[in-house]
Amino acid sequence: MERVLIKTTQLKKWYGSIPVVKGLNLEVKSGEIFGFLGPNGAGKTTTIKMLTGLLEPSEGEAFICGYDIRKQSMQAKSLMAYVPDQPKLYSKLSAREFLHLISSLYRVPKDITKERTEQLLDMFGLKDRADELLEGYSHGMRQKVVLASAIIHQPRVILLDEPTVGLDPASARLLKDILQNMAQQGVAVFISTHILEIAERMCHRVAILKDGLLIAQGSPKELRQKVGHGGESLEDIFLELTGGHENVELIKSLEEG
Ligand SMILES: Nc1ncnc2c1ncn2[C@@H]1O[C@H](COP(=O)(O)OP(=O)(O)OP(=O)(O)O)[C@@H](O)[C@H]1O
Incomplete structure (x- = not known):
């Protein structure tokens, strides 16, 4: 069952x-x-x-x-993971930094964090701009970062x-x-x-x-x-x-x- x-x-x-x-x-x-x-x-x-x-x-x-x-x-x-309707991001971080931060909050080991971050950036088409500050991201790009950060710790x-x-x-x-x-x-x-x-x-x-x-x-x-x-x-x-x-x-x- x-x-x-x-x-x-x-x-x-x-x-x-x-x-x-x-x-x-x-x-x-x-x-x-x-x-x-x-x-x-x-x-x-x-x-x-x-x-x-x-x-x-x-x-x-x-x-x-x-x-x-x-x-x-x-x-x-x-x-669990939660993707709110109006997500808030740290605008002075880059997408890569943000994913590392969220992953560390969930205590994902560093090497796995690095591997998953690169996979997720790739999957969401964010790799080319992964080191730019989030304040310069469009709404849809921010949404993708939030989604990536929500699944980085592999929630149930x-x-x-x-x-x-x-x-x-x-x-x-x-x-x-x-x-x-x-x-x-x-x-x-x-x-x-x-x-x-x-x-x-x-x-x-x-x-x-x-x-x-x-x-x-x-x-x-x-x-x-x-x-x-x-x-x-x-x-x-x-x-x-x-x-x-x-x-x-x-x-x-x-x-x-
Ligand atoms: N902080 C609050 N204080 C007082 N009333 C609130 C508060 N938050 C929501 N409400 C009220 O509670 C009801 C439900 O709101 P909620 O945001 O849960 O609806 P929803 O189904 O998500 O709506 P939507 O589809 O418009 O997002 C609404 O009448 C709303 O005005």
Whole structure:
């Protein structure tokens, strides 16, 4: 049986008196690519921040590889990687220096760090500019450095918040290939995205969050069978479940009017 590497039980978050995540029960297994979908403000980033230990849950628990993110945070964090939607880099370091730094924080031995840094720089097409300061990098190039730094310690779990924003098509494809490869090696991949085509093509299972609650969960095919009438795309199902179809109708009526 595959191991559950990400698990939440009745995870909740309030900001002040406002509940934004309302009791999430999630499980992601080794080798699984899990898509976390939902309209703006649904609570996706809040959930990911609780899973990574950046935000304290108001109630409930989250586990990474069986470690409680609050009580065993060092063990949990050493086994995970997090790619935020707005990554921050040390702009006065070069890409090569940054990768060495992150790798050393994860206590990867020096010789392995050097080898993996060169492999990753090569893989992401950054080798020619690896010694330039990151302040001179474009958004997409920075995104690639963050991705490289996230996988340098070979995590068992990777959480990505909107990772394809700013990547050119070739880099987005590279990311997809890397994540699929990681999943084949048993990594649990948790990816929040608004790009439903990515979710449809890449994710083994997706969950749709609305107003802090899970309203559907399953493989894209299962969701189509459960919710659809046949022939719909995941986008149609998403809009149906989240009420986006009303907006489509509204736009149409505005156009007609
Ligand atoms: N620090 C905060 N203080 C108060 N409210 C917050 C804070 N951070 C987020 N929220 C609110 O919590 C809700 C969920 O936000 P969150 O960023 O988790 O949504 P999301 O699903 O990631 O949205 P998006 O797709 O737009 O990135 C929103 O209503 C947001 O305004």
